[in-house]
Structure formats: C-alpha cells, structure tokens
Amino acid sequence: MSTNHVQSAVTVLGLGPMGRALAGAFVEAGVRTTVWNRTAGRDTDLVGKGAVSAATAEEAVAASELVIVCVVNYDASDGVLRREDVTAALKGRTVVNLTADTPQRARDTAVWAAAHGVDYLDGAIMTPAPSIGTTEAVFIHSGPAELYRRHQPVLAALGGTHTHLGEEIGRAAGFDIALLDIFWTTMAGYVHALALAKAEGIDGRELAPFAQGIGAILPPLFAEFAEDFDSASYSGAINPLTSAVSTMAHVVHTAEAHGIDSGVMRAAEGLVRRTIALGHGGDGASRLAEVLGRR
Known part of the structure; x- marks a missing residue:
C-alpha cells in the first residue's frame, strides 16, 4: 500500500467514550475514518460527521492499513482481533492498541501479532476523552521505532503530544500502570481526607484550597525522590521515616476514632514501620521503593 494511503485512512475499533473521541478527532482532521463497535448504534453521530460505518470488524479492518483499537481491556480486544476472519484481514496491516491493560498482556499480544503477520504498536492515553483532538492530549507509545515513525503523521491527528518510549513493547503499558498507581493512590488519600475532614466538621470546599497547596509541593518531591531512588542515596535529611511514621499514626488514630x-x-504505615525495623529509620521515603522491590 502507498504511503499516502497509510497517512490518509484509519480504522477505529471500539466506540466507547474514548473510542468515539479518537474517531471524532480523525474525522475532524480530514482522515478517512472507518468505525466499528460490537454494540450497534454508537456510530450514528460519527457517520453524520463523515465517518464510514463498517458492518463487521473484518470489514472495518480491511478498510485501512492502520487499525486503532480502544476497548475496556485486552480480553475485549483479543475477542475482536483474534477472531479468525479478523486475524486474516489484519495480515500485513498495523494495529495500534490504545487499550489499557498490563505490560505482559501487551507482550503477549505482540507475540500473537508477529505470528500472524500483523505489525503491532502498543500505547496508552494519559488524559481524559475531552482532551482528544486538543493540545492537552497526551499519548505514549512503544514498539518498533520505524513502525511508529511510519504512522506518526496520522496519529498526530489526535492532537497533543505523542512520545515513543522505546522498542520494548511493554514500556507504554509499564509507564501507564506506574502513573495510574500514582493517580489512584493519591485519589484514595484525598477521598479519605475528605471523610476525615467532614468528621471533624470541615467541609470539602474548605479543605480543597489547602489540599491544592499540598498538591503543589509534590512535583519537586517527585523529582527529588526519583533521583534519590535511582542513585540509591535514599536521603532522609528533610523528613526521615522515623518522623514520618509518627504523623501517619496520627491520621490513623483520628480517622478510626x-x-x-x-x-x-x-x-x-505498616510499610514504613517494617522499613524502620530493617534499619532504615534515618532514610527518606525513597527507601520504601527499594524495600518494596526486594525479592
């Protein structure tokens, strides 16, 4: 197929909120976009804007060399891609899987793709659906660099920034999982703080500005802890674990009261106490990551 065809046509499989946003951005950018969803009827607005509706996944795959998949998880994407008729239609084409799942699932899918003559890139979307097509969108990709370069012009139609993280296929999912870890543990802490504050007669609206102040001090700490961890210095000069564990105990005591x-x-708190018991009480929080990673 010609390079012009590669850069002017795309198929999107999966039309949940994110899939519809992806397809809409391609259509808006003038890319010929074929769409398919397991549940019928989700493509009506996209077709009205110029997308082409495919009756089957096989028909959708056959319409473009570049196939974007965005569904709930790899069980769902496997259920589409690994059907015999779809797999046959994918031979010689490129799949960019933007479905969120684990790094190992990405590696397993890459092995399957190679065995069936399918070029494969894995990726992740780091921003919500409304950001797609704007400068705020953030995409990360991993897999063969030449393959990424070939399709980057059409992927750019999705807006925002696109970063190729390396050829090891699981790297994008690895970044995604690590960043989701930050997000959800942070959100777990925040909702716990809201409940604790309410119990103490403090409204969420009252707490929020101060919570945002806490959030503002985190970016430099992220960089500092990363340097401490990578260099194995584990500095506790500012806040050693012996001091940190005391404040954590105050939170637990007040909440449980x-x-x-x-x-x-x-x-x-248990992780910190275990780390102190191992003789690292004078170290900083980055030491916790080293203890967690021990085999």
Whole structure:
C-alpha cells in the first residue's frame, strides 16, 4: 500500500467514550475514518460527521492499513482481533492498541501479532476523552521505532503530544500502570481526607484550597525522590521515616476514632514501620521503593 494511503485512512475499533473521541478527532482532521463497535448504534453521530460505518470488524479492518483499537481491556480486544476472519484481514496491516491493560498482556499480544503477520504498536492515553483532538492530549507509545515513525503523521491527528518510549513493547503499558498507581493512590488519600475532614466538621470546599497547596509541593518531591531512588542515596535529611511514621499514626488514630476505615493508611504505615525495623529509620521515603522491590 502507498504511503499516502497509510497517512490518509484509519480504522477505529471500539466506540466507547474514548473510542468515539479518537474517531471524532480523525474525522475532524480530514482522515478517512472507518468505525466499528460490537454494540450497534454508537456510530450514528460519527457517520453524520463523515465517518464510514463498517458492518463487521473484518470489514472495518480491511478498510485501512492502520487499525486503532480502544476497548475496556485486552480480553475485549483479543475477542475482536483474534477472531479468525479478523486475524486474516489484519495480515500485513498495523494495529495500534490504545487499550489499557498490563505490560505482559501487551507482550503477549505482540507475540500473537508477529505470528500472524500483523505489525503491532502498543500505547496508552494519559488524559481524559475531552482532551482528544486538543493540545492537552497526551499519548505514549512503544514498539518498533520505524513502525511508529511510519504512522506518526496520522496519529498526530489526535492532537497533543505523542512520545515513543522505546522498542520494548511493554514500556507504554509499564509507564501507564506506574502513573495510574500514582493517580489512584493519591485519589484514595484525598477521598479519605475528605471523610476525615467532614468528621471533624470541615467541609470539602474548605479543605480543597489547602489540599491544592499540598498538591503543589509534590512535583519537586517527585523529582527529588526519583533521583534519590535511582542513585540509591535514599536521603532522609528533610523528613526521615522515623518522623514520618509518627504523623501517619496520627491520621490513623483520628480517622478510626470516627469509625472511618483506614486500611490504606495502615498499609502505608505498616510499610514504613517494617522499613524502620530493617534499619532504615534515618532514610527518606525513597527507601520504601527499594524495600518494596526486594525479592
């Protein structure tokens, strides 16, 4: 197929909120876009804007060399891609899987793709659906660099920034999982704080500005802890673990006095106490990552 065809046509499999946003951005950018979804009827607005509706996944795959998949998980994507008729239609084409799942699932899919003559890139979307097609969108990709370069012009139609993280196919999912870890543990802490604050007669609206102040000090700490961890210095000069564990205990005691479940904070406190018991009480929080990673 010609390079012009590669850069002017795309198929999107999966039309949940994110899939519809991806397809809409391609259509808006003037890319010939074929769409398919397991549940019928989700493509009506996209067709009205110029997308082409495919009756089957096989028909959708056959319409473009570049196939974007965005469904709930790899069980769902396998259920589409590994059907015999679809697999046959994919031979010689490129799949960019933007479905969120684990790094190992990405590696397994790459092995399957290679065995069936399918070029494969894995990726992740790091921003919500409304960002797609804008400068705020953030995409990460991994897999063969030449393959990424070939399709980058059409992927650019999705807006925002696109970063190729390396040829090892699981790297994008690895970044995604690590960043989701940050997000969800942070959100778990925040909702726990909201419950604790309410129990103490503090409204969420009152707490929010101060919570944002806490959030503002985190970016430099992220960089500092990363340097400490990578260099194995584990500096505790500012806040050693022996000091940190005391404040964590205050949170647990206050919350549980109000009958608020503190399982997440208890787990964190337990990790700190275990690390102190191993002789690292004078170290900083980056030492916790080293202890967690021990085999």
